[in-house]
Amino acid sequence: MILLSHEDWPAHQGRFIALWTDARHAYALYEPGELVAVELVDGAYPALPHAGAGWFQRLARDLNGHKAIGAADTRPAIEHSRDADGRGPWPEFKSPEDEGVHQVAVGPIHAGIIEPGHFRFSVIGEKVLKLEARLGYAHKGTLGMIRGKSPRLAARFAARVSGDATVAHGTAFAHAAEAALGLQVPGRAIHLRAVMAELERLANHTSDIGAIAGDAGFAFLDSRFALARERICAASAAAFGHRLMMDMVIPGGVAGDIATGGGAAILDALDALEVELPSLKRVFEDYASLQDRVVGTGTVPPSLAAAYAAGGYAGRASGQTHDSRLLPGYPPYETFGLYVPVEQEGDVAARIRIRLAEIPESIRLIRDMLNALPDTPIAIAPPIGSGAGLGVAESFRGPVWYWLRIESGAIADVFIADPSTLHWPLLEHAAATAILADFPLINKSINGSYSGVDL
């Protein structure tokens, strides 16, 4: 960590990932894991000029009351200022001042089976001029629950920050705790974590591609991809005892070894997906009615994706090559290599193509890793120590970062940066390039986690 002066702090260059505060400092994280800090003066720090910093500065104000001096956007991020009955004031949503503009309010309860969030569209006819997302509905006080607990106990909360990325969050949390305590994780645990992370990626990619097709009214792909996800979840349950592999990653290793016959169950699910994938891909590419909905819809230009340091498929569909499995990188990926697909179009179709291209790569990785499982213990106990550490793991939607400060075996402070935090502003931009009816497709194609940012 480098301590900067109030002048050097906003002038620092780099790909901005996250910002947070503790009692004495504000911290900013840049790729590939460069941590800088500035001292708080009267609970305030200079605002950062990076596009992605806005949300984090609003969040720091909501969580800790620390002000970013000179910030353009001072709306609350997750604070609703509600009374005991749950009632609170509505924020003012400002529309562009054009003739014939009206607002459409959607949520917090949505039509489908998804998380809560409020969207306020300013539209002129069908065309969306502006989208403002109001989040915070899934706020559970996760950071507060983690403080004061031991790393192993707190892992249960990391696993529930965003359920669809529970393995990635668990791994990033474990990486941070292990860095803070100087812990060397046994090889078998490292491999099993990566097997689970790639299974998680496959489960989410298959179900989301299907769901996007479903939102376009194309039920066939939805039901076939949902079946693929079901097979992967069933295999995960056979191998690791839980369909989403929740609570399997713990600081120091993994909570259980792969079950007898679990490897075979996983390989069977991968075979079934591999056999069907080319024909499903052909259906996606060949049906004009489906392509018409996704090509050129919800475009995020590469310059915008770069400004927000977008990760995962949302970044890779818009020319960003970053993948935290390679940079900063963590084991065991350097042993197995990794192909990262990149496209330039940045539309819904490109985001689907990236996910389709990531599926065979994850299948290959899982097969290779299961073939080379080291014969070591699966976990070692974390010592009761003190220290601070950063940890990262690549979830299916991008890099998840954890920062921990551990004092005498208990977590004194924590921050969690889900990639969704940088992707929600991209959704606001992408939605304003399209018509209202395309919003479900665009939202699903970026698929930001609500719970992951509401904390």
Place this chain on the structure above:
Amino acid sequence: MWKTVARHLLSRAPEPSTGDPGLVKSLRERVGTSRLGRSLAIRHVPAGSCNACELELRATQNLVHDLTQYGLSFTPSPRHADILLVTGVSGKNMREALLQARAAMPEPVLVVAVGDCAVDGGVFKGSPAISGGTDSVLSVDLMISGCPPNPAQIVQGLLSFIEANEFLARAPAPRREMG
């Protein structure tokens, strides 16, 4: 393709699930006077979940678990719903929306809490940002625990409603009054 068609013609559907008999009996006492129709529509409200329960709820609709075969379906509108299905802790920021969704449903309303968080707050129990499980906001008729419960457990739990309700539905059901 012909191979696939032949396999599907020869294969047999798995045995359908059934509800827990004890639960069906107690629910029947509650549903007994409710005059619900033969199929039940579900309105899902996430009150502060981590999205794992939503994933497994969606999975109840896939080709394997196929919830609709039992006459249960999800509806976007609370006005058309018989069952209010709540996932996640009862977060303070969702309390108002949850109460509004409940108020928008025609009586009688059956409330199901799905997942450990909805049952009693789960691991988040005691957090100042939440009021507890679903029963800290609404009275609950059925709780399906698990973190998250798997799709088969969710289907089995919901089936108890169908079976409790079927008993009366054999007689022509009178038209429901919209509340």
